[in-house]
Amino acid sequence: MYFVPGQPVTAVVQRIEIHKLRQGEHLILGFSIGGGIDQDPGQNPFSEDKTDKGIYVTRVTPGGPAEVADLRMGDKIMQVNGWDMTMVTHDQARKRLTKKNEKVVRLLVTRKSLEEAVKHSMTTYPKQ
């Protein structure tokens, strides 16, 4: 997702709603995140642009709530419950996802296949 600094970021996003699962004392979502503005973006294996400091999904536990909600590994999380996740630190991202009083998180995620699907649909079906 190439972005021009200073210009608004446009992306094709998918809405994903995850219901947290209670596991003992904690509410878990069932995935792991990586990235953040305080992290090293060059080591992110999922980003196309190696200067992208966004939050990416690095692992999805099989059978967890995230997998059920169709979250995939490599997704970039753009918003969590309306809060922006493109310019946050790693810890801030973690906090926004693990708020104790929220049972449901609504994510806006983007992935490469979404863009391609949209492009493909625009070319094969001419404008009607």
Place this chain on the structure above:
Amino acid sequence: MDTESTYSGYSYYSGRSRGSHRHGERSRDRHKSRSKDSRSEKSVTINAPPAEPLLGDSSVRGEEVQDDNWGETTTAVTGTSEHSLSQEDIVRITKDLEDSVGIDCRRYFTLTLAVVLGLLVFLTPMAFLVLPHLLWPEKLQRCGTACEGLFISVAFKLLILLLAVWALFFRPPRAGLPRVFVFRALLAVLVLLFVVSYWLFYSVRILDSQDENYQGIVQYAVSLVDALLFIHYLAIVLLELRQLQPCFSVCVTRSTDGETRHYNLGQLSIQRAALAIVENYYRDFPIHNPALLTASKSRAAKHLAGLKVYNVDGPGNNAAAGLAHSQSRAMIAAAARRRDTSHNELYYEEAEHERRVRKRKARLVVAVEEAFTHIKRMQEDEQKKAPGDVMDPREAAQAIFPSMARALQKYLRTTKQQHCHSMESIQQHLAFCITNNMTPKAFLESYLTPGPTLQYSRERWLARQWTLISEASVTSGLKDGSVFLLKCIDFSLVVTAKKIPYIQMSEEYIDPKSHKFVLRLQSETSV
């Protein structure tokens, strides 16, 4: 042929235009043959230059009657002629050149000039001081204390000047340069003018008027000596100091095998730069070995040996330059097309040679190491050995030499170095190594790699007489991009000079406390 004879009266150009349609037909034929030939890769297409008239000129008509068999009866010029020179002749000629009278004459001439000038310079202050006493002793004032103090200063300054001139100028000449050394000549002229002007003043104002003020005369002599010391300072700066700061970087390449070295020189004239380069040549360049160059020459001869050019168009082509041009182009095209396997031969030959050299080297190293184990230095407490067993280094070398001689000889033959070393020199080197407690490896090092020219004895040098070939005048200074050649009998050194760029250096201050580091984070948190 008869139809063509009617055109003989026309000029060259009209003849060409008349025959142009026929030229077109001919070129069409050529096109056809060219397309056919391009399919078979072995044939060669020769495009003769279009400036040839089909109809012969009157000038060529005379040569029309050419005997096709003429090539069979001419004699070929081979490599040796009646004026062949052998290596000994060349060495003899160079020796003769060195002993030639002309160069010595010039050297003695400059030497006598220098001696005369030196004598003049040293005797002048003393003459200034002594002449009044000789010519008008009764009129002269007494020399007081200050005046006598000046005597001492004159004496010591003259002594210092004498030592300084001896240090700077009285050195054995290292070379004979083609042109006069400009700075030295200028300085000599300056000194001469200076002394002459002092003499003029002295003779007019003091001798003629017979001045009584002796102290003034002594001070005049002291000022002369001071000025001479300053001129000597100028001489040091011009002759010695000016060229110390490196200004040019010269690249020296040997023409026969491409050995290249780079040196930094200051602002010098071309002849002085050439001298510096030749002095460095003896130290840095490995010795010139003509035996290593024969391989490439034989390869070059083989490349064009298989091709011969026949002129099938007959004597109709009158443009001789066009003929030679088309011939050389034909040869180049043919050489490019034919299946040349000489690169294959070269590769395998070199691999084979490398293997052979390594094998011989291994045998040699083992033989030398074994030979060195047979002798050892006699300890002080072993005096009781019989005097027959005790040897000096030369005898020890002669004792162990035969066991390694054969291996060494074979190795030198394989690496084509056998003419650089004689038996005598090898034995001398062996004795030298034994005396100085060197290991076999140290002894062998001078035979395994070709060393600089100075390492070998004088008669192997082959390079004593140098000729400086330069487009610019040899007394002019080095400039950026100046090129000159130093030619010797067997090879030449090509020298190019480049200016060392102006270096702009800036500083950057780093606070020692500013060296701080953070970890590269890539944490993964599960939510």
